[in-house]
Amino acid sequence: MxxxxxxxxxxxxxxxxxxxxxxxxxxxxxxxxxxxxxxxxxxxxxxxxxxxxxxxxxxxxxxxxxxxxxxxxxxxxxxxxxxxxxxxxxxxxxxxxxxxxxxxxxxxxPQVDEAHRGFSFRREGPLDMRMNTDQGLTAAAWLEQAPQEEIARVIKTYGEERFASQIAKAIVNKREEGLSPKTTLQLAALVASVVRTREVGQDPATRTFQALRIFINRxxxxxxxxxxxxxxxxxxxxxxxxxxxxxxxxxxxxxxxxxxxxxxxxxxxxxxxxxxxxxxxxxxxxxxxxxxxxxxxxxxxxxxxxxxxxxxxxxx
Missing domain, CATH: 3.40.50.150 (Vaccinia Virus protein VP39)
Structure with missing residues (x-):
């Protein structure tokens, strides 16, 4: 591309x-x-x-x-x-x-449009989100281990997402089933299943993806x-x-x-x-x-x- x-x-x-x-x-x-x-x-x-x-x-x-x-x-x-x-x-x-x-x-x-970078909720790719792929945890790896309260805090603080607690709970529930999100579209679909209302024209996953990107990259x-x-x-x-x-x-x-x-x-x-x-x-x-x-x-x-x-x- x-x-x-x-x-x-x-x-x-x-x-x-x-x-x-x-x-x-x-x-x-x-x-x-x-x-x-x-x-x-x-x-x-x-x-x-x-x-x-x-x-x-x-x-x-x-x-x-x-x-x-x-x-x-x-x-x-x-x-x-x-x-x-x-x-x-x-x-x-x-x-x-x-x-x-x-x-x-x-x-x-390019970071958004290249699916393999994991920044886009519209393109299927590994849930990476690291700007520097030489270091640090991917978003998927962090979601696999972070406590529910910490996931909620990150999504609320960095995404200003009012459904942060519900999203975090859904992520942890999937994780306990052995189905923790590993790809961008898996996470986007999971967020969409929880976030029922959103601003006109905005994808339900927008704020969650922003929050994780900001957090993962400090x-x-x-x-x-x-x-x-x-x-x-x-x-x-x-x-x-x-x-x-x-x-x-x-x-x-x-x-x-x-x-x-x-x-x-x-x-x-x-x-x-x-x-x-x-x-x-x-x-x-x-x-x-x-x-x-x-x-x-x-x-x-x-x-x-x-x-x-x-x-x-x-x-x-």
Missing amino acids: NITHRPVLLAEAVTALISGPLICNSSTSKNLLLIDGTFGRGGHTQALLDKLPSNARMISFDKDLDAIAVAQTINDQRLQIVHNSFAQMDQYAEPESVDGILLDLGISS ELEDLELGLKAALKLLKPGARLVVISFHSLEDRIVKQFLQAHSKVEIPRGLPVREKDLPASALEVIGRTKPSDQEVQENSRARSAIMRVAEKRLGVMA
Whole structure:
């Protein structure tokens, strides 16, 4: 199957990064270093490389071996490929050495569309769901051993699924019969047998599959670690661009940016505003895909891009 990935908010993300004061200023264009936290199929990475000078550098991360294989076909000496989570980016760059960081969260089209990866409830395949197939338990293996209460907690927390307890009970009942779900369609059918009502146009298994994918890949934990690492690595004046695809991700990003874009002063202290220390970040704005992009790429419909800039003269 020839599967391509259309990066969401491509032009907007590239523009947001390169329009920052460090990259715009020609006198500081030498030795630029940018980080793409999720290579995917290279859409954002390649678009950024096309805009960068010949002496710039780009580090692109991905946990997915298929993505790494694609990345290694790019013949560009400026590009360094790292098979690791962006949560570990501070192991590959010095503090305040990076001119821009892009985090395009979620999963790529090939991961969903290739049945053997186990991410899709519409295609029959092994219930894997690991982004990095070199490590960790598959979703099937985890469901085979996890306690019912833990399965319910994961589905409710990461899928915001109100039928989480019923789904977990059904999974454990099947497991006790020796029929624990091993494939995507087996799990989807099991969930559908329990979830009787659902939003119009949404498959009953949507939230459960999202929850298991997020949990198996530690996506929210990686996001929290990655945001902290990004703040440490960014130079003053450099920008952070984050594209999220569901409310759990966006909530973490929004709260992180808010927490680092204001200074908390205990109530009652006689401090004037001009005497307050500068916050670490300035929030630049929030962008959603255009109606045209959503029409052309349905996976863009829930995307939100948030942009922040490291304040000049502020140490993280």
